[in-house]
Amino acid sequence: MLCVLELDNRHIAIAGLSKEGVSLFNLNYDGNTVKLDKSPLLPTSFSPELIVKDLQLVYWPLAELQKTLPQQWRLETGNNYRRLFFNNQSLMDVDYLEPDSTWPKTVSLINYRYHYQLYITTLSYETLSE
Numbered sequence: 001m002l003c004v005l006e007l008d009n010r011h012i013a014i015a016g017l018s019k020e021g022v023s024l025f026n027l028n029y030d031g032n033t034v035k036l037d038k039s040p041l042l043p044t045s046f047s048p049e050l051i052v053k054d055l056q057l058v059y060w061p062l063a064e065l066q067k068t069l070p071q072q073w074r075l076e077t078g079n080n081y082r083r084l085f086f087n088n089q090s091l092m093d094v095d096y097l098e099p100d101s102t103w104p105k106t107v108s109l110i111n112y113r114y115h116y117q118l119y120i121t122t123l124s125y126e127t128l129s130e
Contacts, residue, residue: 005055012052027052050111054118057084058094058107 001024006013010031016024018041025048028035034049057065062082065075076083082094091113098106107120 003051007055007059012055014048014051014055016048050114051118054092054109054111057082057092058104058109058120 002017002019002021004015004017012027012029014025014027016026018024022039022041024039024042026037027048029052034052036048038046038048062075062077069075072087074085074088076085080096080099082092083090084092084094091111093108093110093112095108096104096106097108098104103122103125105122107118109118109120111117
C-alpha cells in the first residue's frame, strides 16, 4: 500500500492507495476526532485508525509520548528503537532502520497485540515552517 501523509502539531491526514493508485481510505485526525472514508475493497478487519496510533509511536517526540502514557504502560527507547509495554508485556516494537535526525526514512513496526507488521519507507518528504 502507498500512503500519502500530511502531519503537523494540529492534525494528521493520510490517504491510502493501492499499488494501482486506487483510493483505499482517507483519514483525518484533528487531535480529538478521527474521520474516515474507507473503501469496500478493504477487509472489514483492516483498521486505518490504528495507523494514527502507529504514527504517533513512530514519529511523536519522546517527551510528548511519555506524557500520554497511562499507568502500567512503559516506553523504552534507544538511538534506533522504541519498545512499548503494558504490564511488562511487549506490545509494539519500532526499529529505525535508516535513522535521520529530521525524519527516519525506513522504519519497521511490529504490533504484537493485533498481529501485524508495518514497514515504512519514506519516498520523499518536505518540511514546512508553520
